[in-house]
Amino acid sequence: xTGAQIxxxxxxxxTVIPRRRGREAAAGRLFTGLMYGAVGLxxxxxxxxxxxxxxxxxxxxxxxxxxxxxxxxxxxSSGIESAIVGTVCLMLICAxxxxxxxxxxxxxxxxxxxxxxxxxxxxxxxxxNLAGVPSVVYGILGLAFIVRGPLSLGPVLLAGGITxxxxxxxxxxxxxxxxxxxxxxxxxxxSLALGATQWQTIWRQVLPGSIAGIATGVILALSRAIGETAxxxxxxxxxxxxxxxxxxxxxxxxxxIQIFSWTQDADQEFVTRAAGAICVLMIILLLMNSVAxxxxxxxxxxx
Amino acid sequence: MAEPRFxxxxxxxxxxxxxxxxxxxxxxFESAIKVALMAAAALSVITTVLIVGSLLFETxxxxxxVPVGDFLFGTEWTPxxxxxxxxxxxxxxxxxxxxxxxxxxxxxxxxxxxxxVYLSEYAPSRVRKVVKPVLELLAGVPTIVxxxxxxxxxxxxxxxxxxxxxxxxxxxxxxxLIMGLLVLPTIASVGEDAMSAVxxxxxxxxxxxxxxxxxxxxxxxxxxxxxxxxxxLILGASRAVGETVLVLVAGGQTPNLGLDPTESFQxxxxxxxxxxxxxxxxxxxxxxxxxxxxxxxxxxxxxxxFVSIRLVRKYRQVYE
Numbered sequence: 194x195t196g197a198q199i200x201x202x203x204x205x206x207x208t209v210i211p212r213r214r215g216r217e218a219a220a221g222r223l224f225t226g227l228m229y230g231a232v233g234l235x236x237x238x239x240x241x242x243x244x245x246x247x248x249x250x251x252x253x254x255x256x257x258x259x260x261x262x263x264x265x266x267x268x269x270s271s272g273i274e275s276a277i278v279g280t281v282c283l284m285l286i287c288a289x290x291x292x293x294x295x296x297x298x299x300x301x302x303x304x305x306x307x308x309x310x311x312x313x314x315x316x317x318x319x320x321x322n323l324a325g326v327p328s329v330v331y332g333i334l335g336l337a338f339i340v341r342g343p344l345s346l347g348p349v350l351l352a353g354g355i356t357x358x359x360x361x362x363x364x365x366x367x368x369x370x371x372x373x374x375x376x377x378x379x380x381x382x383x384s385l386a387l388g389a390t391q392w393q394t395i396w397r398q399v400l401p402g403s404i405a406g407i408a409t410g411v412i413l414a415l416s417r418a419i420g421e422t423a424x425x426x427x428x429x430x431x432x433x434x435x436x437x438x439x440x441x442x443x444x445x446x447x448x449x450i451q452i453f454s455w456t457q458d459a460d461q462e463f464v465t466r467a468a469g470a471i472c473v474l475m476i477i478l479l480l481m482n483s484v485a486x487x488x489x490x491x492x493x494x495x496x
Numbered sequence: 497m498a499e500p501r502f503x504x505x506x507x508x509x510x511x512x513x514x515x516x517x518x519x520x521x522x523x524x525f526e527s528a529i530k531v532a533l534m535a536a537a538a539l540s541v542i543t544t545v546l547i548v549g550s551l552l553f554e555t556x557x558x559x560x561x562v563p564v565g566d567f568l569f570g571t572e573w574t575p576x577x578x579x580x581x582x583x584x585x586x587x588x589x590x591x592x593x594x595x596x597x598x599x600x601x602x603x604x605x606x607x608x609x610x611x612x613v614y615l616s617e618y619a620p621s622r623v624r625k626v627v628k629p630v631l632e633l634l635a636g637v638p639t640i641v642x643x644x645x646x647x648x649x650x651x652x653x654x655x656x657x658x659x660x661x662x663x664x665x666x667x668x669x670x671x672x673l674i675m676g677l678l679v680l681p682t683i684a685s686v687g688e689d690a691m692s693a694v695x696x697x698x699x700x701x702x703x704x705x706x707x708x709x710x711x712x713x714x715x716x717x718x719x720x721x722x723x724x725x726x727x728x729l730i731l732g733a734s735r736a737v738g739e740t741v742l743v744l745v746a747g748g749q750t751p752n753l754g755l756d757p758t759e760s761f762q763x764x765x766x767x768x769x770x771x772x773x774x775x776x777x778x779x780x781x782x783x784x785x786x787x788x789x790x791x792x793x794x795x796x797x798x799x800x801x802f803v804s805i806r807l808v809r810k811y812r813q814v815y816e
Contacts, residue, residue, distance in 0.1 A: 221710040228618060231610035232627055235684075238677040239634045245649040246641060297536035305530055306537070316537050318805070319544050325731070325801035326794065327738025329765045330547060332772065333790045337550035341778055359543055366540070390522060392529045420638025423740035423765065427772040427786075449640045449741075456644055456745050464648060471641050478636065 246471040253469030263433040263451060268462035273470050276451035278437040279350070279430075280419060280477075283447055286354025287361065287418050292411055294358075295365030296400075299407075302366075303373040304395055324363035331360040332427025340428050348429030351441040356424050361414040368413065372406025373399060405492035412485040416478050422449035448474045551794055554787035561781055567788060573751040573762075575771075575785050584785065586792060588751035592761040593793075596672040596743060597736035599757065603676025604732055608683030609725065615684065616691035617713045628685075635681035643745030646674040651746065662758060666748025669757035674746065675736055683732040686808075690724020691717050727807035734800040738793065740765040764793040 261272025298320075306313040335356030339346055346352045376399050384394040400407075431444045432454040438445040448470055455467035519527075559567070562584045570585015577583070611631070615624055651670035655661045663669055694717050702716045718725070740763075748760025749770050762770075768786050776782045 217708055217710070221708055224710050224714075225618070228610045228614040231607040232614055234607055235611060235634060235677070235680055236630060238680075239630065239637075241649065242637065242641060242645045245645050249648070294536050294539060297533050298540060301530075301533035301537040305533060316541060320540050321805050322798065322801055323540060323544060325734055325797060325804075326547065327740070327765055327797055329738065329740045329768050330551075330790055330794050330797075333768065333786060334543075334547045334550050336772060337554065337787070338546055342550070362540065362543070390526050392526050416636060420636075420640065422638070422640045423744075423769050426741075426769045429772070449638060452640050452644070453741065453745065456640075456647060467644060468648075471644060474638065475641070478638070482633075482636065 243475075246468045246475070249465050250468030250470070250472040253465055254472055258466075258469055259473070262435040263466075264435075265433055268460060268466055271463070271466050273448065273451055273473065275434045275437050276446050276448045276470065277473070279434075279445040279447045279450075282350055282438055282445065283354050283357060284415055284419060286351065286441070287358045288411065288415060290355065290358035291362055291365050291414065295362055295411070295414075296369050296407060298362075298366045299369035299373055300395060300400075303370050304391070304399065320363050320366055324367065327423075328360055328421055329423040329427060331356055332424035334359065335424060335428040346442065348431070348444065349442045350438045350445040352428050353425055353430055353445060353447070354441075356428050357418040357421060360421065360424060361418045364414040364417060365410055368410025369403075369407045372403035372410065375406060376402040405488055408492075409485045409489045412481050412488070416481045416485075419478065419481070420449055420474065422453050425450055426453070448477075547794070551787055551791040554784050555791045557779075558781070558784035558788040561784070562788075571753055573767075575782050582781070584788075586764075586789060588753045589762060589764045589767050589789060590792070591753050592668070592747075592751065593737055593763040593765070593796075595755075595757075596668055596675060596747060596761055596763055597733055599669065599672025600675035600679050600736045601729070601733060603673055604679040604683055604736075605729060607676070608680045608728070608732065609687055611680070611684040612687030612691060612725075612728070613713055613718070615688045617709070617717060631681045631684055634677070635685070639678060639739060639742045640745065642674050642678050643671075643742040646670045646742065646746035650674055664748070664758060664760060666746065666750075666760040667758050668747055668752070668761035671743050671747035671761070672757065675739055675742055678739065678742065679732040679736050682735055683728045686728035686731055687721075687725050690721040690728060690808075693724065694720045723807040723810045727804040730800050730804040730807070734797050734804065737763075737800065738765055738797050739763075740769050744769050764789050768793070 257270075258272045259277065260274050261270060262275055263273065264271040298316075302313070302317065306316070308314065308317070335352055338344060339352045339355055340348050344352075380398050380402060381394050384398045385391070389397070425447055430450045431446045432450060434444060434446045452467045452470045452474065455463045455470065458464060567584050567586050569587065570583060571587050572583035572585050573588045574581060574583045611627075615627060619627060647665070647670075650673070651663050651665070651667060655663045655667075655670055661669070698716055698720060699712050702712045707716070743761070743763045743766040747763065747766065749762050749766065750760040751767075752759055752761045768790055771782065771786050
């Protein structure tokens, strides 16, 4: 067939087979519209949430707001110093507990555990299930075992920190495992072939190679812990405390708790204070997430 | 690491060469490390045992005072009343939990799945790079912030103001709809993972047969990813069922067996948080209710998670 013949045949076909029936094209357009609508609504929701707390809360923000203690009577002089200090302390306790435990578990599951043994399978299924337990149930665990019961610490900073650490531990494990898995086997084999022991291989090759991913996961887990209200309510965090925690066994409050208690107030001025505290919480969250993204892009290993 | 155990080897002249088999300091160190790592991993199992234990002990004690039948099938939840009028029927709390989760899912399922199809099948990579982080951002907003939004803006300004529905300050409709927004990113992201895992050859085959983009998305990719999509929906439902602070702030604290979404509702999780906040003496019946309700909630979410984990594993096995 010459080129002209092909062109003619194609043209004939075009007249015989309709390109795309109108109804189908319309369905395609409708579906595309629906998808844009769905994504648009999600964006709109996020935008409305941010606009709502920012418009109420930004006028509240001031140095005094950050450095005063909350008042139960006068909204105007009410601040969030004890809540900020409490939240920072909780995050430190949480990080100290969760980093070694999470990384150790991840290393065990990825580098040592034989996935066919029942014990290891149990750990694996168990971590997946723990990740889905509602946060308020961790609060009950904290209440029954740490605040009262065997440990009987009372409603103190350490109890809150341990509860939050247990809550985010599965998240850290899951992310750390992914980071460790991303280190290619050839690195391990090379190290072992040069005579390194398994632990030397892990300590000098695998962990340095996955540290960026692990750090990112830890920050994301902490940014989940920082916004948790329910478990802290249940373990008995204080409300509107006029002092900072000074030890692990001191009473404490936290930003989400202070926000919660202000939203419950009948006085509208206190409710705007809640918006101010939300602004601070969201700024901290945004900073943590930026650091996580920066870490991921700056230190990510390309194998 | 196991030491190489060469029992014996014969040299060229038949001399037995015995390899040193006493464990060196290094190999003892290696096995100590393994034990330490294993202990850390076992902690997660201990956590589960402690959760179940803490719930179970006090729940058994609770059932020593309240018959199981009264708890499971009773329609009045009034533990705060004085003793003669106290009633411990958990149904209003279970209904509040299910009803609000249903409202949330009515919003989150269509929006979440449409977003998932868009991200997996339609979105150009440049758009994806914007949309995905925004959804992740939405997923990272603390739930207390959603609660504040529902209480101070969505219920009074949107439901009452724009739509004129006439909801109370605390109402199930506002809390449920905003909970839908909270669950949406979960469904979108897990659903997208499931659809992205469908191999390209299936799509190409369908395109080769003349199918349109819409047909490929809905009749090839969607059914192929179905078990993963169902897992996403169940995971979303489980998040909604366990959500606490949003309901506590915006949904109110009234146990309610009714159908009118403009009224105040209480869920199991919200009851636990509200009750534990008050200074109730340990061992009192009010204290024990926390654990009985907590146990019910735990069993419900555990069942949901278990099904979802099973389904996710299934679709992974098919295509990888």
